[in-house]
Amino acid sequence: MLDYLVIAFFAFFGGIARYLLGAYLPSMGDFPIGTLAANLIGCFIFSWLVKQVLDDLDVSGRLVLGLGVGFCGALTTFSSFALDVMKLFSAGEFFLALIYLIVSIVGGFLMVIIGEKIYHKKAVTPDD
Incomplete structure (x- = not known):
């Protein structure tokens, strides 16, 4: 039961962070920059x-x-990603939809790689 409470607690903050990103990032037309x-x-x-x-x-x-499932799970969202792609397609914005798909998928993998590289660079820095 405690695991559920921990996830819910951190998900609250991840959801708020997601909302704030969407609300305060400048709009780029139909492009879903917040998501x-x-x-x-x-x-x-x-x-x-x-x-x-x-x-x-x-x-x-x-x-x-809490941080992984709760915060990151609430911050990121596949459902909004899929819905945004469909909205772009429905609006006839095929090029934007393709760009969004590519940047989301490739960018996500790059962010994971960058996170690992930054960590491993710090971890193997020789002592002074």
Whole structure:
């Protein structure tokens, strides 16, 4: 039962962060910049903080669960991504839809790689 409460607590903050990104990022016409930003930031946070830093620090599994499933899960959203693609297609914005698909998928993978690279670069820096 405690796991559910931890996930819900962190999901509250992830959902708020997602809302704020969508509300305060400048509009680019029909292009869903808020969803794109939330998904890319979430990929980076999940890769760098949750899967790298916290695993190595051997912190509580509940903190990892809360930040990973709760915060990152609420911050990122596949359903909004899919809906945004369909809205672009329905509006006849085929080129924007294709750009959005490519940037979302490739960008997500790049954010994961960048998160891992940043962590591993720090981890292998020689001591002074």
